[in-house]
Amino acid sequence: MKVLSAMSRIAAAALPALSLVACWTPIYNESLSASAALSQKLAGIASWSGEIGPIGWNSGTPSGAYEFLPGRFSALDCGLLVQRQTGNISVSYFGQADAAGSPLVGGSMGGSQGFGAGTVAVAAGVSADYAARVLLLGLNGNSSSKDLDLQLYYRDPADPSCSLVGGPLGVSPSGLSTVSYLVAAGSVLDPNGSADDIELLYWDPAGLSLQRFGVSYDALGSTSTDGPYTVAGPGIGVNIGSRFFRLQNDFYLCAYTGPEGRETCYRWPDSGAGAAATLAEAPSVLPSIKAPIVGILSQQALILAQDDLFMYAFDKAGNQVFKLAAGNLRFEQEFSVNGQICALFTQVLTTQSSNQGSIAAKTWALKSASVPALGD
Amino acid sequence: MKKTFCVAVAVLLALGASAQDIDAERIMVSLAAEGIAGGAALRDSLEAALAASPLAAAVLRHDSGGDDLAADAARSSCPIALSVSGSPTGEGIRVDWRYVASKGGLELRAGFFEKASPGPRDLVSSFWTELVQDMGPAIEALPREVVIVAAPPGVRVEGFGSTFSMPPAGQVEIAMSLPAIVPWKARSPGYLDASGSAYIEAPLTRIELPMTRPPAWTAELSLYGLSFPEARAAYLIGKRLFVRVTITQFLGGLDFQNDDGEYPEPSSFSSFSLLQTGGGIGTYFEDPDRNLRFYAAADAFLRLDMPGYQAFFVDPIAPVGIFPLVGAEWGRETGAKLYFELGGIFYPYALVDLMLASRGSGGGDAVVSGPGWFPGHPGWLAEFPVPRLGLRIYL
Numbered sequence: 001m002k003v004l005s006a007m008s009r010i011a012a013a014a015l016p017a018l019s020l021v022a023c024w025t026p027i028y029n030e031s032l033s034a035s036a037a038l039s040q041k042l043a044g045i046a047s048w049s050g051e052i053g054p055i056g057w058n059s060g061t062p063s064g065a066y067e068f069l070p071g072r073f074s075a076l077d078c079g080l081l082v083q084r085q086t087g088n089i090s091v092s093y094f095g096q097a098d099a100a101g102s103p104l105v106g107g108s109m110g111g112s113q114g115f116g117a118g119t120v121a122v123a124a125g126v127s128a129d130y131a132a133r134v135l136l137l138g139l140n141g142n143s144s145s146k147d148l149d150l151q152l153y154y155r156d157p158a159d160p161s162c163s164l165v166g167g168p169l170g171v172s173p174s175g176l177s178t179v180s181y182l183v184a185a186g187s188v189l190d191p192n193g194s195a196d197d198i199e200l201l202y203w204d205p206a207g208l209s210l211q212r213f214g215v216s217y218d219a220l221g222s223t224s225t226d227g228p229y230t231v232a233g234p235g236i237g238v239n240i241g242s243r244f245f246r247l248q249n250d251f252y253l254c255a256y257t258g259p260e261g262r263e264t265c266y267r268w269p270d271s272g273a274g275a276a277a278t279l280a281e282a283p284s285v286l287p288s289i290k291a292p293i294v295g296i297l298s299q300q301a302l303i304l305a306q307d308d309l310f311m312y313a314f315d316k317a318g319n320q321v322f323k324l325a326a327g328n329l330r331f332e333q334e335f336s337v338n339g340q341i342c343a344l345f346t347q348v349l350t351t352q353s354s355n356q357g358s359i360a361a362k363t364w365a366l367k368s369a370s371v372p373a374l375g376d
Numbered sequence: 377m378k379k380t381f382c383v384a385v386a387v388l389l390a391l392g393a394s395a396q397d398i399d400a401e402r403i404m405v406s407l408a409a410e411g412i413a414g415g416a417a418l419r420d421s422l423e424a425a426l427a428a429s430p431l432a433a434a435v436l437r438h439d440s441g442g443d444d445l446a447a448d449a450a451r452s453s454c455p456i457a458l459s460v461s462g463s464p465t466g467e468g469i470r471v472d473w474r475y476v477a478s479k480g481g482l483e484l485r486a487g488f489f490e491k492a493s494p495g496p497r498d499l500v501s502s503f504w505t506e507l508v509q510d511m512g513p514a515i516e517a518l519p520r521e522v523v524i525v526a527a528p529p530g531v532r533v534e535g536f537g538s539t540f541s542m543p544p545a546g547q548v549e550i551a552m553s554l555p556a557i558v559p560w561k562a563r564s565p566g567y568l569d570a571s572g573s574a575y576i577e578a579p580l581t582r583i584e585l586p587m588t589r590p591p592a593w594t595a596e597l598s599l600y601g602l603s604f605p606e607a608r609a610a611y612l613i614g615k616r617l618f619v620r621v622t623i624t625q626f627l628g629g630l631d632f633q634n635d636d637g638e639y640p641e642p643s644s645f646s647s648f649s650l651l652q653t654g655g656g657i658g659t660y661f662e663d664p665d666r667n668l669r670f671y672a673a674a675d676a677f678l679r680l681d682m683p684g685y686q687a688f689f690v691d692p693i694a695p696v697g698i699f700p701l702v703g704a705e706w707g708r709e710t711g712a713k714l715y716f717e718l719g720g721i722f723y724p725y726a727l728v729d730l731m732l733a734s735r736g737s738g739g740g741d742a743v744v745s746g747p748g749w750f751p752g753h754p755g756w757l758a759e760f761p762v763p764r765l766g767l768r769i770y771l
Contacts (some may be wrong), residue, residue, distance in 0.1 A: 024601025026626050027694065027723075027750075027759060028650045029734040034683040036692040036730055054729065309684045325687045351733045360729070 034309050035327030035347055039362070041374050042329075042345060046364040052079065052094060053360030054349070066348035067330060068094065068361040079361060081348065094361060231268075231279040245296045245303070250316060251279055252303055254292045265289040265305070267318070286318035295331045297368050299341055304331050313375065322375025334368055341368045399537040400431050401456055401515050401553060404449035404478070406438035409462040412469060421499035422460060422507075431511050449478035453575060455518055455553035456484065460507065468492040473507050475514035479554060485514035520551035521579035527562055528587050535560030547582075554579065562587060565614055569665055590615055590664045591770040598715075598766025603646070604629035608766075616660040622675060624652040649682040650691070656699070668706050673717075675699040693730045694723040694757070705768055713768045720760025728752045 043049065050070065070079040078095030244253035251268040266283035291307035302321060303314045311326040329347040336342070345364040351357055407422055409415040419437075427435045436452055438445050449457035460473045468491050475484040487510055494503045525536055526547040533540055536550045536558050552558075555577040562570045567587040574583050596608040605628070610620035631646035658673025676698050679691035701719025723731070732752070751758045 024603045024762070025629075025631070025646060026601075026604075026648055026650055027731050027734050027757075028626070028648050028679075028681075028691070030649045030681065030683040032730050032734050033681045033691050033693050034687070036727060037681070037689055040692050310686065323686075325681075325683045325689075327683070349729065349733045351729075 031308055031327035032349075033327065034325035035329035038311075038324060038326045038329050038345075038374065039347065039364070041324075042364040042366065045370050045373065046366045047342070048365040049363060051360065051362045052077065054351070054358035055094075055360070056358050065328060066350070066359075067332065068346040068348050068363065069332065070344070070346065070361075070363045079363075081359075081361070094359070245293055247296045247298065247301060247303060247316060251283075252286075252293050252296075253283075254289070254305075263290075263292060265293055265318075267316075286314070288318050288320060289314055295333055295343075297343065297371055298334060299368050300372060302372070306330060313372065322372060324375050329362075331371075335365075342366060343368045343371050398431055398512055398515050399552070400433040401518070402434040402436065402452070402454040402557070403432050403456045403458055403511070404436045404438050404445065404452055404454040405458040405460065406445045407460045407462070411464050412462050415462075417496070417499060418462060418494075422504055424500070425504040425508050426458070426511070429508055429511055431515055446476055446478045446481045450555055453555045453557045453577075454478055455556060456511075456514060458511075458514075464493075465490055469494070471507070473510070475510065475517075477518055477553075480519070482519060484517040485510045515553070518553040521554045522549050522551055523554070523576050524549055524580065524582040525585065526582060527585035528564065528567065531562050531564040531567065531585065531587055533560060533562050533585065552576070558583075560585065568615075569663065593771040594618075594620075594768050595771060596620075596715075596766050596768045598717075598764050599630070600624045600652075600762075600764055601629075602763050602765055603631060606652075606764075606766075610768075615663050617657070618659070618673075619655065619657050620673075620675075621655045622653065622677065624677070626650040626652075649685060651680040651682065652677045652697070653680065654678055654697075658703075667708055668704065670702070670704050672700075672702050674701070692727070693734065694726045696723070696725060698722045698724070699762070701762075701764070703764075707768075711770055713770070715766050715768050717764040717766075718761050719764075720758055721762055723757045723759070724755070726752075726755065726757045728754055728757050731757050 065083070067082040068079050069082060081094045244251055246252075252265065253268075254263050254265040265286045267286055268279040268283045269281050289303070289305050289312070291305040291310070291312060293303055294306045294311075295304045296302070297304060297313070301316055303316070303318075305312045305314065306326060309325060309327060310323050311331060312323045313321040315321055329345055332344040332346045334341055334343055342365050345366075347362045349360045349362070351359075403426065405423060405426060407415075407419045409418050412418065423435050423437060426432050434454075436449075436454055438448055438457070445457045445459055449455075455478055457476050457478045458473060459476070460471065462469055462471050464470075470488060470490045472486075472488040474486040476482060477484055487506060489506050491498075491503065523536070524547055525533065525542075527533065527542045529542050529544045529546050531542040533542060537552055538550075540548060542548065555575070557573055557575050559573045560571065562585050564587065566589060568590050570585060570587055572586070576583065590612060592612055594608075594610045594612065596610065598606055598608065600606045604624060604626050606622060606624035608620055608622040610618045612618045626648035629646050631644060654675055654677030656673050656675030658671050660669050660671040662669045676696065678696055679694055680688065681691045682688050699719050699721050701717045703715055703717035705713045705715035707713030732750075749758075749760060
């Protein structure tokens with residue numbers, strides 16, 4: 001009783017003072033700690049890793065989540081920062097230094113690399129092949145007319161500078177009307193590394209359509225088209241800013257659908273037509289996949305999904321195989337080196353103090369077959 | 377005048393020197409001075425002369441007549457009664473005195489002197505010298521009785537006529553004149569300091585000195601950073617040292633940061649999927665009987681992550697921290713005390729860039745820790761000040 005009395009008197013005295021000063025928080029960010037835990041695992045098995053930065057970044061507060069597409073893997077010196085947002089996508093260069101020694105960071109690619117003034121990415125669709133040589137954007141060249149224009153940029157891996165070369169490819173896919181909206185983009189990895197297929201999923205008044213472009217990097221500009229195919233599917237909204245993935249001719253796509261606006265992942269089954277799959281069969285919902293799909297491990301036939309904290313691996317049917325705490329360290333894509341399929345992980349770190357900040361990017365590459373060993 | 381004063385001082389010093397090995401005793405004095413002018417001054421000067429002696433622990437006046445002096449002295453815890461009578465002679469005054477043991481009435485010492493009628497100066501200087509000089513032998517002649525003093529072995533006791541350490545048997549027998557009121561103090565490294573006063577009347581009385589061990593454990597609730605509740609238990613080693621274990625949770629805490637008019641108004645609570653657990657050592661600078669005690673301590677802790685509350689691992693960014701601090705605890709209640717600690721945290725083996733990113737906008741949803749300073753270097757980071765306010769309950 002005596003103790004309780006003392007406690008109540010002490011609490012009464014302490015609470016008002018406490019309310020004035022209780023603003024301390026620990027130096028802790030669960031996303032960064034989770035990514036650090038994964039990076040320690042990666043450090044043990046990665047066949048290659050690299051880092052750019054940190055570089056001072058004073059042009060405003062870096063905010064949001066970034067992805068990093070390294071310019072090349074053998075000597076990491078530059079790359080692209082990609083920020084995906086619903087209905088929009090922004091891309092910036094990020095390099096250690098240019099020829100004059102000036103840091104390269106933060107410049108808007110739209111302004112500095114040939115995108116016309118007023119160019120706005122109306123649909124998010126980025127696909128970078130191995131060595132990040134190609135960036136595909138869906139752009140609305142004229143916001144009033146909604147004309148759809150596809151522009152293909154690439155970086156020559158032999159070019160020591162970090163600039164994209166080649167400029168807009170100016171692909172004009174046949175069958176796209178002026179009121180079409182790019183919904184998503186995906187690529188089909190060619191293990192031989194000589195050519196990829198780039199696939200576009202777009203929406204026009206006739207419904208959801210798929211069209212495939214074959215791109216030979218060794219002869220950029222030599223494109224061909226396949227399709228369009230009418231895609232069977234639910235009411236997938238436009239401007240979803242997503243990628244879709246192909247695993248053994250099954251197609252996977254996560255989209256915001258339905259009145260609840262909840263992200264749902266779909267699987268279009270293999271139609272049996274091989275590479276000429278048309279997505280003509282109705283998709284099935286994969287209810288166990290609640291995070292956006294970020295990639296495919298083609299050899300293990302695993303689907304990778306990732307939210308703010310965890311990365312999940314699912315089999316083709318959507319059953320979880322493993323998960324691991326990853327934070328903002330992201331699986332970016334698979335790529336091929338001399339016939340060896342590798343997995344690319346990247347992380348972007350930003351710090352902000354007052355009106356000054358810094359940004360750094362880290363990259364790890366390892367054999368795709370080693371990825372399941374990272375699981376908890 | 378000067379000479380008189382010097383004589384008086386010399387007499388008193390001599391008495392004091394001779395009395396070094398004699399215990400002071402309480403004494404009750406009775407003066408009968410019928411037929412002598414200035415009897416009141418005579419009484420006052422007698423009592424003053426006795427009180428000036430270091431052998432007199434207290435001088436009590438007996439007012440109720442002479443027959444029951446010894447009994448009254450015994451009731452007043454005075455082992456000695458002094459009966460003094462004065463009578464006029466032809467040209468002066470005769471003084472007879474008699475020291476008796478209050479218990480049993482045994483005569484201890486007696487004597488007389490004849491002097492010229494004293495003036496005021498005589499009364500304060502040398503008039504009572506013979507009588508006062510007899511007090512030492514009277515005390516020595518007191519019959520001694522054995523009393524038993526008991527306390528835990530090793531306790532150092534001041535009182536009962538001496539200073540001694542309690543032997544392994546836990547008790548000592550002391551011969552002393554009774555009745556007596558004995559003030560005592562006791563100290564021991566394993567016990568709280570104790571003091572008191574014992575009234576002893578009968579022989580073979582056993583006096584148990586109430587020694588209390590300091591509490592061995594504390595249970596504590598506190599607010600880490602004045603924000604996050606944590607629990608702690610400490611084991612006290614002796615009076616000043618302690619070891620403690622702590623678990624600090626960041627799953628729920630107070631957050632009264634200025635909202636700067638932000639809308640919607642931010643929550644007054646914050647949550648992080650982080651635990652800290654560890655232990656520490658410390659020492660108080662004062663003994664437990666103080667209401668305000670200062671101390672210093674150092675804690676070491678492990679940081680445990682629970683991202684999404686779905687995984688559990690040691691934080692790879694800052695796996696451990698060392699928290700040296702100073703503190704103060706206050707409380708008038710023996711059971712519960714309020715305390716405040718202030719220190720800084722040193723994070724060795726830290727991934728500094730990621731720690732700084734954890735404070736900034738890295739990861740998209742990081743928060744800024746603070747207020748504070750964060751000096752760092754590749755491989756380590758420090759953070760200070762970090763306060764802690766809590767309630768410590770002694771069990």
